[in-house]
Structure formats: C-alpha cells, structure tokens
Amino acid sequence: MDISRLEQAWNTLVRRHAELRSVFTPDGRQQFLPSDQTVLHVPHTQLDATTAPEAVNQELDTLRDRLSHRVLDPGRWPLFTVEAVTYHQLGQQRTRVGIGLDNIILDGLSMMIVFSELEELYRDPGASLPERELTFRDYRVQVEPSDTQLRADRQYWQERLDSIPPxxxxxxxxxxxxxxxxxxxxxxxxxxxxxxxxxxxxxxxxxxxxxxxxxxxxxxxxxxxxxxxxxxxxxxxxxxxxxxxxxxxxxxxxxxxxxxxxxxxxxxxxxxxxxxxxxxxxxxxxxxxxxxxxxxxxxxxxxxxxxxxxxxxxxxxxxxTAMSLDPGPGFPDRIWGIxxxxxxxxxxxxxxxxxxxxxxxxxxxxxxxxxxxxxxxxxxxxxxxxxxxxxxxxxxxxxxxxxxxSHLAQPASSPQGPVSIRGESSPVAEAGKPRPGVESTVARIWEELLGSTGIDRVADFFGLGGDSLVATRMVARVRAEVGIELSLREFFADPTIAAVAATGMGPHGGQMQAGTEDFEEGEL
Structure with missing residues (x-):
C-alpha cells in the first residue's frame, strides 16, 4: 500500500470536510479550524525483510493496543488517528493500517462516507466527489425543536419518570x-x-x-x-x-x-x-x-x-447500501475493530x-x-x-x-385489549392510482423519498424499501405540505398512501398490509 498516496487522500478529505478539522472548546462548543492549520501526517513504521516474525507480531500488537483504546483530547486536532506498519510475511510485503475515529465528530453514516470517499480518492487522487452545499454547523444552527415541541416532549417524559426502570x-x-x-x-x-x-x-x-x-x-x-x-x-x-x-x-x-x-x-x-x-x-x-x-x-x-x-x-x-465500513478491493481487508x-x-x-x-x-x-x-x-x-x-x-x-x-403458543392480550398483528382481516382500501388531491401530494412525497414512480395507493411503504428513518422524514413533510397531523404509531399501523390521506379526513381502520419486498431501517 502506498502510504504517501493514502496520506494525500486523507488530506483531501480534511480540506473537503470542515467536520474533520473540528475541535471542542472547554465550554463544549465545536470549533472548525482553517485547512492550512490541519495537515495530516501518517506515522509509518517500516520493517525490513530480515525482521523476525516475533518482532513483527509485537509491532503489530503494539499498534493495535495503542490505537484501540486511545482517548483523544477533544481540544486538540485531529480527532481521528491514522498510523501504518509495513512488514514482510511469507515473502510478501504487507501493510497494516490502524484508523481510530471519535464519535464526537462522526456518526455511523459519517464513517461510511469517510471510508467511501477515502477509497475513491486513494484510487484516483483527482476524483470528483459529490457536491455538498451544507455543513454540520449549518445544520445545527438551523435545526432546533420549537419551544412548543420541547415543552410537550418534556411533559411526556416527566409523566413517565416514576415508572422508568433502571x-x-x-x-x-x-x-x-x-x-x-x-x-x-x-x-x-x-x-x-x-x-x-x-x-x-x-x-x-x-x-x-x-x-x-x-x-x-x-x-x-x-x-x-x-x-x-x-x-x-x-x-x-x-x-x-x-x-x-x-x-x-x-x-x-x-x-x-x-x-x-x-x-x-x-x-x-x-x-x-x-x-x-x-x-x-x-x-x-x-x-x-x-x-x-x-x-x-x-x-x-x-x-x-x-x-x-x-x-x-x-x-x-x-x-x-452503497457505502460500508468495510474497505474496497484497493485497501487491506478489515481484520479487527472495537x-x-x-x-x-x-x-x-x-x-x-x-x-x-x-x-x-x-x-x-x-x-x-x-x-x-x-x-x-x-x-x-x-x-x-x-x-x-x-x-x-x-x-x-x-x-x-x-x-x-409454536404449537404450544396462542396470541396473548394486553390489559388494553388484544395486540393487533399485521395480516389479520380488516377493512382494505381499493388498489389503484392515488386519487387527486391529498393522495397525489402524499404520493409525490413518497416518490421523492423512496426513488420510486407509479406507486399504488395501497402499496406498503416498507415493502417499497422504506424504513422508519425515511418514515420520520415522510411524516414531517406530510405535516408541512399537507397539514395532516400524522403520528409514527398511526403510520406504522397502516403504511399506505390511502391511509395517510384518510388520517386527515377522520378516523380510519385497517391493519398493516403485508409488503412484497425486503426492507431495512436505521432509526427504529
């Protein structure tokens, strides 16, 4: 592996993403440093072909032990670590790279983005990456819950404090x-x-x-x-x-x-x-x-x-599905993590x-x-x-x-009544194209979020590839664009365009309809 090329790819990412240049002040504020103050150098230990196998293993164990439980100072850049060891094994030169990322600046999807773009830049240093007009700072400044929502949510949890178990x-x-x-x-x-x-x-x-x-x-x-x-x-x-x-x-x-x-x-x-x-x-x-x-x-x-x-x-x-924490063919295999x-x-x-x-x-x-x-x-x-x-x-x-x-069990009921199971008989809306008005607007929102066209009015949101992360976004857009106060619980009970539209017209019945495709989800 070409470590100088790897270092170049990392520095391109650092210049591209202000979040990789961030530190935290003692009072907890996130600060973004200028790119000319944040040039990454990758420490690289090179062992020649005469190094004994025991010494090689010790060097690799030391790298893992040092990086796996390192606690970074949030006030000092960088809040990630990259180191490499080149060694010889069975007559071949090999490279092991240790990468440590701090969740204070990166969540799971962010890590996937880092590895995906790193791989692309390592393969082609001049690669054109997707445009991005938004930064994490922009997001945090603009996205805040309303005072009304915050009060209501605090009241919800306050009423449950006495019953929440440890x-x-x-x-x-x-x-x-x-x-x-x-x-x-x-x-x-x-x-x-x-x-x-x-x-x-x-x-x-x-x-x-x-x-x-x-x-x-x-x-x-x-x-x-x-x-x-x-x-x-x-x-x-x-x-x-x-x-x-x-x-x-x-x-x-x-x-x-x-x-x-x-x-x-x-x-x-x-x-x-x-x-x-x-x-x-x-x-x-x-x-x-x-x-x-x-x-x-x-x-x-x-x-x-x-x-x-x-x-x-x-x-x-x-x-x-397009990104993963696992590296591509141009990188060493991921062999360990913590x-x-x-x-x-x-x-x-x-x-x-x-x-x-x-x-x-x-x-x-x-x-x-x-x-x-x-x-x-x-x-x-x-x-x-x-x-x-x-x-x-x-x-x-x-x-x-x-x-x-399974042959011993029968469905149980709660004190509030039976727990509804998807698939039981219930009123079913007629299949077909979304009707003009609210259904058509909801269908457009679904098409934009799911990347699908021609969605049937009784098609199952999760069967079309939706997940509850996308469902959360959909509910927010329906509230903003249509004015329907739809809760996630109501939507989970019947995830169809017809049911969403019916919510705005009064009570509606029905259970979830079985989907036809696999689905995934990120947020619960």
Missing part, C-alpha cells in the same frame, strides 16, 4: 465504580444472508422493522441474565432531518439516545412482545426532541442516584454486508462481567436472531426453543 442488573465481578479505565472486548457473529432474509420476511408479516425484532431478542437475553425482568436500554437514533438535498453527504454526529423501557408479561409470545415494543417505540419517537441524557439526569435528580441504562442497542441497518463508550458496560451493534449477511457484534467492558457470561449471552442472542427465520417464531414463547414451541 438498566438491566447484570452479574458483575466488581463494583462498576471501581473501573476507572475500561478496556473493551468484542464478540462478533455473521448470520447467513438466506437466514436473515427469511427473518425479514417473518418480521414484515407482523409489521415489524428489522431493528425491532433484533431489539426484542436482545431484551430477551438481557432479561434472562438480569435480576429484574423490567429494565431500560439506551437505543441509538440516527436523526438526520431532511432539511437539504445534500444532508446525506455531510459528516457529523447526528446521533441521540432514546431510553426504552423493557417490560415483560407472563404468557407473552415473542411476536406479541415485539409488537408491544414496536408500539412503545413509535410513541417514544414522537417525543425524541428530549434525549435519554436529559431523562437520565431527571431520574438522577429525582431518585438521588445515577439511574441510567448502561446497556446500548445500535442498529446500522438502512444507513445506505468501540469504547464512557459509562457503558455493553454495546450492541448490527449492520448488513452488501451481499446480505447480518453482522452482529457486542463490545463489553473487560473484567466487569465475566467473559464466560458475556460469551454465553452472545451465543444465546445469535441463536435467537437465527430463530426469527423459523415460521413458528412469532408464536413461540421465551424460555422455549423458538423452532419447537
């Missing part, structure tokens, strides 16, 4: 407060593409997004190992609001956290649990202008102790490869929870994810093998 009480080896310099270890598994495709079909039949069925399985495992079956999980949201055509080309940290309650009821099937979780998420997402950080501070103030959830769920599904987050015990991450495999990984603090326990939890989770593909998954009950329990 994080899962997992078996720890030591007092978490004694872990002052945490080091993380990763567990990773790949679910075959065919298995994941079948799981998506089962989820779609119930009107569930991929991340909801994964979160439900994650919560099931946590519940088995926690001392309480009621707990909260921090869910990462990727919330780039559709304020500019170039919004998906800029870098920045667009993430926020949502504190999600996990409550189980005896006799619930896995399908019922997932549907209840979906409905809870839909309600919570309507009030996401207030982050989990604010909620946890209020909880600490009210309860006199830190009551946050130390377990995180992050889904990278639906962030884009993430570290302050005050977090366990971080769940999931993504999908271009060929359809599902990649699940857990990063956990070493020495806090026994490695054997984490390993057992992870193996159990991987089995549960694979079991979603089984035809009897929805009717199976936790504690029984998903593949064998």
């Amino acid at each position: 994080g899962p009480q997992l078996p720890t080896l030591v007092d978490p407060d004694t872990v002052t310099q945490p080091r993380f270890r990763r567990w990773q598994r790949r679910i075959p593409a065919e298995t994941w495709k079948a799981a998506l079909q089962n989820a779609r039949h119930l009107g569930l997004t991929p991340a909801v069925v994964l979160l439900s399985s994650y919560a099931e495992v946590l519940g088995r190992w926690s001392t309480s079956s009621e707990f909260s999980v921090n869910v990462t949201l990727f919330d780039r609001q559709e304020v500019h055509p170039h919004i998906d080309r800029i870098l920045g940290d667009f993430t926020s956290l949502l504190l999600v309650e996990i409550r189980t009821r005896p006799g619930d099937t896995r399908g019922v649990r997932a549907i209840r979780l979906r409905d809870q998420l839909a309600s919570d997402l309507e009030h996401r202008s207030v982050s989990a950080i604010w909620v946890q501070r209020e909880l600490a103030r009210r309860r006199g102790a830190v009551a946050g959830a130390s377990v995180v769920f992050t889904s990278g599904l639906g962030l884009g 993430s570290q987050t302050p005050q977090i015990w366990l971080d769940h991450q999931v993504s999908q490869t271009p060929d359809g495999e599902l990649v699940i990984q857990w990063d956990a603090v070493e020495g806090l929870i026994a490695a054997e326990a984490i390993g057992s939890m992870f193996d159990e989770y991987a089995r549960l994810v694979s079991a979603i593909a089984d035809p009897g998954w929805a009717d199976s009950r936790p504690g029984l093998p998903a593949a064998s329990a």
Whole structure:
C-alpha cells in the first residue's frame, strides 16, 4: 500500500470536510479550524525483510493496543488517528493500517462516507466527489425543536419518570465504580444472508422493522441474565432531518439516545412482545426532541442516584447500501475493530454486508462481567436472531426453543385489549392510482423519498424499501405540505398512501398490509 498516496487522500478529505478539522472548546462548543492549520501526517513504521516474525507480531500488537483504546483530547486536532506498519510475511510485503475515529465528530453514516470517499480518492487522487452545499454547523444552527415541541416532549417524559426502570442488573465481578479505565472486548457473529432474509420476511408479516425484532431478542437475553425482568436500554437514533438535498453527504454526529423501557408479561409470545415494543417505540419517537441524557439526569435528580441504562442497542441497518465500513478491493481487508463508550458496560451493534449477511457484534467492558457470561449471552442472542427465520417464531414463547414451541403458543392480550398483528382481516382500501388531491401530494412525497414512480395507493411503504428513518422524514413533510397531523404509531399501523390521506379526513381502520419486498431501517 502506498502510504504517501493514502496520506494525500486523507488530506483531501480534511480540506473537503470542515467536520474533520473540528475541535471542542472547554465550554463544549465545536470549533472548525482553517485547512492550512490541519495537515495530516501518517506515522509509518517500516520493517525490513530480515525482521523476525516475533518482532513483527509485537509491532503489530503494539499498534493495535495503542490505537484501540486511545482517548483523544477533544481540544486538540485531529480527532481521528491514522498510523501504518509495513512488514514482510511469507515473502510478501504487507501493510497494516490502524484508523481510530471519535464519535464526537462522526456518526455511523459519517464513517461510511469517510471510508467511501477515502477509497475513491486513494484510487484516483483527482476524483470528483459529490457536491455538498451544507455543513454540520449549518445544520445545527438551523435545526432546533420549537419551544412548543420541547415543552410537550418534556411533559411526556416527566409523566413517565416514576415508572422508568433502571438498566438491566447484570452479574458483575466488581463494583462498576471501581473501573476507572475500561478496556473493551468484542464478540462478533455473521448470520447467513438466506437466514436473515427469511427473518425479514417473518418480521414484515407482523409489521415489524428489522431493528425491532433484533431489539426484542436482545431484551430477551438481557432479561434472562438480569435480576429484574423490567429494565431500560439506551437505543441509538440516527436523526438526520431532511432539511437539504445534500444532508446525506455531510459528516457529523447526528446521533441521540432514546431510553426504552423493557417490560415483560407472563404468557407473552415473542411476536406479541415485539409488537408491544414496536408500539412503545413509535410513541417514544414522537417525543425524541428530549434525549435519554436529559431523562437520565431527571431520574438522577429525582431518585438521588445515577439511574441510567448502561446497556446500548445500535442498529446500522438502512444507513445506505452503497457505502460500508468495510474497505474496497484497493485497501487491506478489515481484520479487527472495537468501540469504547464512557459509562457503558455493553454495546450492541448490527449492520448488513452488501451481499446480505447480518453482522452482529457486542463490545463489553473487560473484567466487569465475566467473559464466560458475556460469551454465553452472545451465543444465546445469535441463536435467537437465527430463530426469527423459523415460521413458528412469532408464536413461540421465551424460555422455549423458538423452532419447537409454536404449537404450544396462542396470541396473548394486553390489559388494553388484544395486540393487533399485521395480516389479520380488516377493512382494505381499493388498489389503484392515488386519487387527486391529498393522495397525489402524499404520493409525490413518497416518490421523492423512496426513488420510486407509479406507486399504488395501497402499496406498503416498507415493502417499497422504506424504513422508519425515511418514515420520520415522510411524516414531517406530510405535516408541512399537507397539514395532516400524522403520528409514527398511526403510520406504522397502516403504511399506505390511502391511509395517510384518510388520517386527515377522520378516523380510519385497517391493519398493516403485508409488503412484497425486503426492507431495512436505521432509526427504529
């Protein structure tokens, strides 16, 4: 690998993206430095062919150990790290590159953009990259929730503070407060593409997004190992609001956290649990202008102790199929990775490869929870994810093998009445072209967001390739352009153009209609 060419590509990115030139002042403000003050030099260690294999391995281990748990000073540039070691193995010259990125400036999609553009610039230093008229600073200055929305959302969470449970009480080896310099270890598994495709079909039949069925399985495992079956999980949201055509080309940290309650009821099937979780998420997402950080501070103030959830769920599904964290053929293979987050015990991450495999990984603090326990939890989770593909998954009950329990289970009801499952009989709108007026306007919005044309008025939004990140944008545009006050929960209940238009004309019935294509999602 040509390190000088790699360095040139990085510096082109630094000049292009002000976000890569940012630092933070002591009072927390993000500051963007001029490009002539931010020239990156890539440290490059070169080992000749006579270097002993033991010395080579030691150098590579040192690189990994040094970069994997480096904590960067947010006040000093750069807030990312690139280093390289060239060595010889089996008669061939090889290069290992270590890259560390700080989430304070880059979210998941931003990292994908960085690697995609880096690969293109390495292959062709003169490559013409997509135009971008917006910066992260522009976005933050312009996009703020209204005072009315902020008050309503705070009221929503204030009314729930007394009932929100703490994080899962997992078996720890030591007092978490004694872990002052945490080091993380990763567990990773790949679910075959065919298995994941079948799981998506089962989820779609119930009107569930991929991340909801994964979160439900994650919560099931946590519940088995926690001392309480009621707990909260921090869910990462990727919330780039559709304020500019170039919004998906800029870098920045667009993430926020949502504190999600996990409550189980005896006799619930896995399908019922997932549907209840979906409905809870839909309600919570309507009030996401207030982050989990604010909620946890209020909880600490009210309860006199830190009551946050130390377990995180992050889904990278639906962030884009054209980009990936995996490098292209012009780069070395990605062979190892780790993430570290302050005050977090366990971080769940999931993504999908271009060929359809599902990649699940857990990063956990070493020495806090026994490695054997984490390993057992992870193996159990991987089995549960694979079991979603089984035809009897929805009717199976936790504690029984998903593949064998379907004949024992019957759909359960909540105190508020039965949980609706997509696919049950309900009034169905007539198929055909969108009708003039509201339906035509909604159809145009769908076409612009989904990149499709000629959408039927009863076509399923998620079956057309939509996800709940795009659904959030769609709801916002429908409110702005049509004046319909549509909630995400209402939309999830019937994701069709006809149902959206009917919302503006009064109450309407109907369940979600089964889609015909696979779908992905990023934000829950």
